[in-house]
Every structure is written in structure tokens, then in C-alpha cells.
Amino acid sequence: MSRFAPILPELILSVGGTILMLVAAFAGRRGSRLVSWLAVALLLVVTVALIGAPSHAGPVYDGLIAADLFASFGKAIIFPASAVAIIAAHGWFEQDHEHSSEYAVLIVFAAVGMSVMVSATSLISLYVGLELQSLAAYVLASYRRTDERSAEAGLKYFVLGALASGILLYGISLLYGFTGTTNFTGIAAAFGREAPSLGLLFGLVFVLAGLAFKASAVPFHMWTPDVYEGAPTPVTMFFSTAPKAAAVLLATRLCIEGMGPATDAWRQIMIFAALASIFLGGIAAYGQTNIKRLLAYSSINNVGFALVGLAAAGAQGASSVLFYIAVYVVTNLGAFLCVLWMRDQKGQPVESIDSLAGLSQSRPGMAAALAIFMFSLAGIPPLFGFWPKLLVFQAAVAAGFAPLAVAAILGTVIGAYYYLKIIKVMYMDEPGEPYGRVREPVQGLLILLAALLISPLGYLLIGALGGLSDRAAGSLF
């Protein structure tokens, strides 16, 4: 039994997911509510089970998987975020009489994939986890199959995702060919022996390119706005949180554990990707009129900041990435829950930013929450979103990359403009047609919780969350 302890969360989720699939198949449309609550319960149980998981288990199963604190930290973000994505779909798909049971099952399987991603210590398990997550994601993107935009999003995501997987696999094959191993430790040893050969460098570049696609970092971000806009909103919310966190964490582990000796080689790539994401994410968002597209650019922008921390490397850099991702996921979940509530009187979703006009008067609570999330994503103190930005800049400055930090922080000013635009529309414009009432107490509670965590009260968590991310990052070294 203890042999399976390191992969206990994945086991529970896989078995549970399979059972839920059967339940869904037999219960049909009537069972969708039951299935989704069961899936939420499953994900929460697994989150709790993380507490008991061996936290310093190095690579097990011949170096395929590590169940260390780093992985647990990632899973502690991924599982609850996935659960929220399931809760968010309540009252969403039922409206169009779509079958929503599979939705929850697909998210559970995606969670398994992501869980493997954050614990992978071998190129093989890395790829398997990534593909498991991606396959579920392709289906989710086109979940509203009667909607053209959703179908287009799914197709686009699939074609480009397949291309990225190809690039990734090519990189993996190069790395394997030149090092003779797929284990991160073995690869690191090969990088450490001598200056990396051209083949190794090529492998490194291709692997990172594939991962950059999954994390939607510039220059592999093109799919993001289209897929985010086309996918059903709960799915968009899911894409922008858990899989993104998993991809960034995976990249962090691979870079630090698998390519530590070649830091100088991948650091240039990270610096470029970070700055390009920050500036492109900030500038391209200017003309957007669709809130989901705008949040897509916002997520590109935010990944850029996380990569600043990764570019700083070292324990401090890795820790700042973890901290950043944790806060980013909470903020984005909250923001998307608010977007979910943007529905007209008939209950149809509204996505234009202009429809938020005067929200502070018609729905003061929702407007205040959304304002908190926007200011926080922009990194304006005293909201908590400021602190992780400060941490990544601190890591960069401490690692001797002050110019990088200066460039990145100037990017925050550019990005601030469009976050301010949303605030302006909500607070300063004359009220337009009010939204219809949404009766989802659980979602309301989640919005409140996220807003409280991101409000200045969040600073009380600095000690706990900082200590946790420090220790999690420490398990990589």
C-alpha cells in the first residue's frame, strides 16, 4: 500500500473520475448536478489528502514522479481551482439544456493530468501529464458544440496545441538523444558535465517553446485570446487558472531541477518571454471590448511577471513564482466568477465591457469585488496582488537583474491602463441596462472569499504563504 502513497491524489482522482463517468452515463441529464457536486467533493477530499502525503519523497518509480512539497503546493492550487471551475458551471450549461455531467468528469481528468505535470521528474511523465490535461481541455473548449465560437475555439486550441506538443516532443527527443536519459536529474548531470552542445541547446529551446505555449507566454500566446473568448466562460475560467499554474510550475521544476547547470542558457529565453509577455499583454489589451478577451491578455501579462521570478532563478526566484501563481489563481477565479454573473435579464451571458457601465450603482457589491480583482491584477497597493509582484521583483533585484525588474515594473504602468478602464466603466459611467439577478449563493460566497483574500487582509497571510512557498521551492534544490 505504501508503494502507492506518493500518488495517492492521482489514484483517488482517476478511480473517482472513472466512477463518476459511469454515474454520468447512467444518470443522464438528471444526474448532472449530483455528478458535479460529487466531483467537487472528490477534489476537496484529495486536497485534504495532500496534508498526509509524504512531503519529501524524492523521485519514485524509477524517477518518474516526485511527491515533494513543490508538487503538493502545486496540487493545493490546482485541485481547489478545478473544484471552483466545476461550481462555476452551475446554472450555466443547464440553461441551454446541455448535458453538463461530462463537464465535471473532464475537469477531474484534467486535474489528474495537471497533478502529474507538477510532480513529473521525467520527460515522459511530463509529457503524459501534459497531454492528459490538454486532451480534456480541447474537449472542454468546444463544450458548447452548438455554438460556433465554442467549436472554433476548440478546433483552434486543438490544432495549435497539437503543434506545440509536437515541438515539445521534438525537444524531448533531442534531450533524450543527447543525454541518454529522460530523468531530470540525469539531464541536469549531462548539462553539468560540460558546456551544453548544440543539440542539447536545441532540445532545451524546443521543450521550453512547447511549455511556453501551454503557459501562453509570448511568442506562443496567439491562441489565448481566441480560445478564451470562444470557450464557455466557466471553461475560460478554468483555462486561465489551474492549467496555467500547472504549466508554469512544470516549467519551473524542469528549468531548475532538470536544467539547473544550464541556467544561463534558459534564462535568456525566460527574460525575453517575460518582458515580451508583459508588454504585449499590456499593449494588446488596449483596444479590447470583450471582457474575456481582455482577461486573456491580462493572463498573458501576468504570466510574464511570474516568469520574471523564474528568470531570477535560485530558491528565492522559485519561491516568488509559487507565491505569484497562488495569488494570481485566486484573483483570476474571483474575476471570472464576476464575469459569470454578467448576464442580461433573460439570463443570457453578456461579454462586452460596456455592459458593465454604472455597475457600482446597480450592483455595488459585485462592482466592488470586480474592482478589487482588477486593481489587484494591476498590482496596485494596498491590494494583495501587489505583494507577489513585489516578490518577483525582489528576486530579480537580488539575483542582480535590476534592469529586468525596472523594465517589468514599467510594464505594470502600461497594464494599469486597461484595468483602470474597467473600473472607470463600472464607477464613472452612467448606468446602462442592469444585469439580471443570479441566484448562486455558493458562487457569491466564493467571490466574497476571493475578494477578502485579495483585499489588504491578505497581507496577514504573507508569513504563512511565504513560508510555505519558500519550503516548497526549497524542495527543488
Add this chain to the structure above:
Amino acid sequence: MSGLPTLSILIALPLAAGAACLMVKANAARWIALIATLVEFALTIWLWQQFDPNGAQWQFAESQPVGGIIGWKLGIDGIALTLIALTAFLMPICIGASWRSIEKRVPEYMAYFLLMEALIMGSFSAQDLFLFYIFFEGGLIPMYLIIGVWGGAERIKASYKFFLYTLFGSVLMLIAMLYMRSVAGTSDIPALMAYNFPKGAQTFLFLAFLASFAVKLPMWPVHTWLPDAHVQAPTAGSVILAGVLLKLGGYGFIRFSLPMFPDGSAQFVPLMFALSAVAAIYTSLVALVQTDMKKLIAYSSVAHMAFVTFGLFAMNRQGIEGAMMVMLGHGLVSGALFLCVGVVYDRLHTREIARYGGLSDNMPGYALLFMVFTMASIGLPGTSNFVGEFLSMVGTYKASTWAAIAACFSTILAAAYMLYLYWRICFGTQRNADAAAMKDIDLREWWLLAPIAVAVFWMGLYPESFLKPMRNDVGRLMARMERLAPKGDSLPTPGHPAAAKAETHE
């Protein structure tokens, strides 16, 4: 001191009151805000009385670890004390000024004002670099909303400009703070004030902090956000902007730039003098040709702030004390002038100077108070600004004759544009029937303006009350950078008179 965390209460009280405002209707929100700000003012008076000018540098200190690199560290010296008192004094007046003129979304408005007060109090009392930054930057959010929601016709543009301009200035300061933290290993402000950074680094650190404080103060040429923000903001917003928020820039120079980077500061004295000289003369000339009352006063603020930078970078006692007195005096006077504009704006809904005229006939009380503040703004002896401007000029003269000449011209021009403004509004013939029919100021408006007038005379006639708490702190600052003070070009040099010889008479 006593065990009570006074400074935390000073920050928490407006926050709590602001939250309470959101829960109630308009009228109750007004009263809550007024009472809260008055209690806050009473608390500040108590603070002033408890403050021992000859005691420790940092009093009412509190320290509570939060985790990570930030700590809840508060404490004030005499310099911060006077600015806190200025804030607490102006706040109830701001609430009173908004009593009738703000009609829509009153609870929200009051909540933002109280939030702002909490953040300003926090900025002046923070003793941790990052805590200061959070308060300092946080102030942008309520001000952005106040300008954007309750402002004039061009409010959206002005609010964006205010926010992005100020944010752009401050972000570089954050990187500089992170660098300081990594070099010095602490983010404790008192410790950093005694820390000697390498000279080369001081140059960059000074420039990074300058970017932030120069925008905030504002200095020429980064002042352009100010006229827009002032003109568009509601009256009380302008009062708090001119009265207190600008002072954060000057406070930043005193608290950070000068003591932490003395070498960097000394290096840039010529630049600072040059920028101040341009501000003193150029913006005064710009003020002279304005046709909008608020814009005129906004430009005069930029010109007056030049006295602050002149005095501070003269790096001598008169200069620094003068700069502090200018900040306090200008906080009162410009606030009062904006209120005076608000009084007539509430009646006629225009800021166009040409629409008024001859108001001393139908509004004698208004004309009297407006005259007091006009004279104070010019720097007439006996008023608050005279003390500050005179000290600042004396200090500047010790450092550079040319800078002092520029400062003098600024005073002359100030007399020109202020008297011209006053003449066009209160004297002359009554050109417009509606302006001639305006009622004199009522009791509420007396209550807003009269206390400021009293404070203006108090500060002008007995400045010792205000200089006393900060004397030792200025002394400590002097000890840190006296050696670097610019050598004056006008110091009396011993001459070589010819030896006396007996006159021979034919």
C-alpha cells in the same frame, strides 16, 4: 509613551468610519464622516500634546511583524507630526465643504475620503519602506475615484492622467527600495536613515526616488497632471490634493532622499535649483494668464512648491525649516483658496474669472476672507507663508545667489497674479447680474474658512509653535548632510581695507 497604539488607531478610525458610511444613507454618512474626522482631529491634538519635542526622535513607535520583508512599523517624529496635524485639520473642512455640493452617491464619496485620510496618516507614520510604499500608492485609488466620479466635465481624462502619471513616477522608487533592502538588509526607515549607501548607488537611488517625489510634489516639468486634476476634482478633492497629497512629495524628500542619499542629493543640487527656478518663474507667469480660477491656483501651487525644493536642497537649517513651513502654510492657504473658489462655484457653477466681478459689494464677508488668503498666498508678513518663504529664501541665498533671485521673482509674480485675480473677482464693476445677486457666505462656509484664517495668522505671528516639534529632527537631518551643503557664492569674505592713516590737513 502610553501603551495605546495611537497611530494604529489614527489609521483604523477613518477606515472603520468609511466602512460604516457605506452602510447608511446620504445624510447619516455625512454626519459619520464629520464626526469621525473631528474625533481624528481631536486625537491629533492629543498626539501633539503628548509629543515631547526634546524626547526621542521616534515617538509613539509600534512594531508588529507581519511576515516576509514587511512589518507593521509605525512611529512619528516632529516633521511627520506637523503634517499629520495638517491632514487632520483639513479633513473635517473637506467634509464640510462637500456637505451640500455633493449630492450623488454621498456614502461612497465619504467612504473614499475617509479611506484617503487613513492612507495619508499611514504614509506619514510608516516606518517600514514597503509599508510606506503601500500607503503612498494606495492613496491613488480613492483620489482616482473621487476625481473620476464627482469631477467636472473632463474628469475621466484628468483621473487617468493623475493615476498613470503618479504611478509611473512611483514604480521606479519600488525597485530602488528593493535594492536598498537587498544591500542594507533591512527595510526599517530609521535604520536606513543612518545607513551609508555606496556613493555610486546613491546617484541612481536618488534619481529613482526623485522620479516619484518630483511627480508628486510636483516639480517642473512633470507638473502637467496637476492643473488637470485640480480643475476637474470636486472642491474638497482639490483641497486635499493641494493641501496634503502634494506634501507627500516634500515629505518624501525630507524622509528619504536627503538623509538616505546625502551624497546623491548633494550631487544634484544644481539640477534641483535649476528645476525649481524654472518652476518658480515659468509657472508663475503661466498662472498670470489663466482665465480659470482653479487652474490659476493650481499653477500657483507648483510655483510655491518650488520654495520647498529650493529650501530643502539648500541643505541648511533655514532652508529645511523654511521648506517645512512653506508646506504647512501652503497646505492651509491653497486649501482655503480652493474653498473660496468652491464657494462661488457652488453659486454660479463656473470657474471662469471673467464671469465674476465686484463681489466685495454683495459678498463682503467672502471678500474679507478671500483677501486674507490672497495676502497669505503672496506671503505678506504676519501670515503663514511669509515665515516659510522668508526662511526658505534665506537658506537658498546662503547656497546660491542666483537661486535666491529666482525665488524672489517668484514672490513678486505671486503678488501680481494673486492681486490680479482678487481684483478681477472682488473689485471692479459688477458686470454680471447673476454674479451680483449672489448671497454672502453662510454660517457653514464661515465655519469652513474662519478656522483656516485663524491658523494662517497663528502660523504667521507665532511660528514657534510649529517649529518647535521639528527643531531637533531638522538638527538630526543637518548632522547627516551638513558637510555636503553647497558652498554659497555670496558669503561675506573678509576684505583687506587699507590701514588707517592719519589724514593730513592742509
